Amino acid sequence: MGMAIKNITSTVFSIATVLVIIGASLTVIAYGRGYRLDFTNKSFGTTGLVAATSDPTGAQLFIDGKPKSATNTNLNIAPGWYTVTVVKNGYQPWEKRIRVQGEVLTRVDAMLFSSNPSLFALTTSGVTNPVLSPDGTKLAYVVPEVPEATNGAQMVSRAGVWVLDLLDKPLGLNRDARQIVKREQLDTDQALLFWSPDSKQLLLTTNTNEAYLLESDKLNDIPKPQFDITILQKDWDEMRAAKEKEKLLSLKDEVMNIATSSMSILSFSPDETKILYEASHSTTIPVIINPPLIGTNPTEEVREIKPGNLYVYDVKEDRNYFVGMTKDLITQPLPTPSIQPETLLQPISNFKFQISNSAIQWLPTSRHLVITSKDKVEVMDCDGTNRKTVYAGPFWDGFVAPWSNAGRLVILTNLNPSAQAIGNLYAVNIR
Known part of the structure; x- marks a missing residue:
């Protein structure tokens, strides 16, 4: 009888140990993927990770006008759209609208420029x-x-x-x-x-x-x-x-066709990953990367291009941004x-x-x-x-x-x- 109880106790302990290990592992994995307890709303759900950096560092980070931390820092935030502001004395403020997605890393890279050059x-x-x-x-x-x-x-x-x-x-x-x-x-x-x-x-x-x-x-x-x-x-x-030919050959065929027919290329970025151009004809830039990459620049892109406008096309992320009218x-x-x-x-x-x-x-x-x-x-x-x-x-x-x-x-x-x-x-x- 005593031996049976001892065996049952040992079995229960082993099972409990395994369950604790599994539970701890799942907790660590969930935490690493951005899941958090929301005590205010009494809920448990996923969050997104915002990696905020600035040059120079040590700037104040505001999210929707609320101070959060100092750069450089990482923050777990519930999914949604936010206005991020980076402020440092002696520098002009930096601000951008970003989208935070669950289990996705969102980067905020702010370069600050002096207010008194x-x-x-x-x-x-x-x-x-x-x-x-x-x-x-x-x-x-x-x-x-x-x-x-x-x-x-x-x-x-x-x-x-x-x-x-x-x-x-x-x-x-x-x-x-x-x-x-x-x-x-x-x-x-x-x-x-x-x-x-x-x-x-x-x-x-x-x-x-x-x-x-x-x-x-x-x-x-x-x-x-x-x-x-x-x-x-x-x-x-x-x-x-x-x-110029070497740079163009690095582009996908669909982009190269548009670049040679509907773009007046002003210049490639120094790292050759972006193109600054003026649209010479109205056209639509086709989606090259499908499905789209996650965690890319959240700024709204424009794929319908019109003559007289300047754009920047990001080759790595397959995103196209309107930067202004030429005039x-x-x-x-x-x-x-x-x-x-x-x-x-x-x-x-x-x-x-x-x-x-x-x-x-x-x-x-x-x-x-x-x-x-x-x-x-x-x-x-x-x-x-x-x-x-x-x-x-x-x-x-x-x-x-x-x-x-x-x-x-x-x-x-x-x-x-x-x-x-x-x-x-x-x-x-x-x-």
């Missing part, structure tokens, strides 16, 4: 005709003949062509701009510069219709004259076409260069688009667009939300170039016209 000079000798390299890592410009006095009262000249790297160096060390040709070698005062598609060479044209090919990484003691510019133009056109975002004509194109050899006129940067371009984050208007520079998320003014002040020729770390913009302006007739390059710290 600062400026510092990159050049002091005066600059004309700056031009950004196609890969966005180098800036070439002309320093005209303006003698300067050294401490020994000797007159020196920095006149010529210079290249400034826009890449941050290790340990915070940035290399100074390098001179790639001196004015004693070429008459560079009225020169125009054009980058090669691989960002390694520069074509320099003078006001006497002479053309020279320069290497961008060293001083060109003997610049290479180009007697037949059409040969170089053909080589560069082929190189540029090959790069509203590109509010000014292309800047007029200091040297008129009529002074160039006729074949070089095809390079005119390189004289200035676009009125709308990508930040190196590949998640933001820079919009340049007559008297201000704005940045917005590439889905058309969070449009913020990051600089409002004078700048020349509509020239704006982003630094590679997306924390600065380079502008051309003259803060002291009474002392100098031409402008200089300045870096605007926007973060």
Whole structure:
């Protein structure tokens, strides 16, 4: 009898242990998948995980106007639509409408921009005709003949062509701009510069219709004259076409067909996962990824595109966003260069688009667009939300170039016209 009771007790204990283990495992799994007890509503149901990050970190996170935590953080929230606001002193607020789904990770990635941007000079000798390299890592410009006095009262000249790297160096060390040709070698005062598609060479044209090919990484003691510019133009056109074809071939056939028939592509994002374009014809972008991916950007997309509108197509997520009307975002004509194109050899006129940067371009984050208007520079998320003014002040020729770390913009302006007739390059710290 005693042995039977002992066996029953052992069996019950074993079963209870197994049930406890199973129950604990199911609880852990349910918790990990977002299930929570709601003591307020006396219910048990699934939640969604919101992973909120910001740059810089330590910002206040509000959901529907209620403070929740500080970034970076993870929150379990009941499914539904919410307005998320990220706020930090000294920075402009960031806000977006997001959708939280049960058992789905929703990301909130807020990049905050300074409410009081600062400026510092990159050049002091005066600059004309700056031009950004196609890969966005180098800036070439002309320093005209303006003698300067050294401490020994000797007159020196920095006149010529210079290249400034826009890449941050290790340990915070940035290399100074390098001179790639001196004015004693070429008459560079009225020169125009054009980058090669691989960002390694520069074509320099003078006001006497002479053309020279320069290497961008060293001083060109003997610049290479180009007697037949059409040969170089053909080589560069082929190189540029090959790069564009390579990008297009990475797209699905359905998207590539629309891209070649109904889109005027302005640019690919630096990571080549998004396309900024203007619709040239009305059409509908077909659904490529079906069923749609979960946890994608919740901003409402627009797949019916119309001429005169600008859009961003996200290749990875198969989502298309309306970012604005062309006439509203590109509010000014292309800047007029200091040297008129009529002074160039006729074949070089095809390079005119390189004289200035676009009125709308990508930040190196590949998640933001820079919009340049007559008297201000704005940045917005590439889905058309969070449009913020990051600089409002004078700048020349509509020239704006982003630094590679997306924390600065380079502008051309003259803060002291009474002392100098031409402008200089300045870096605007926007973060």
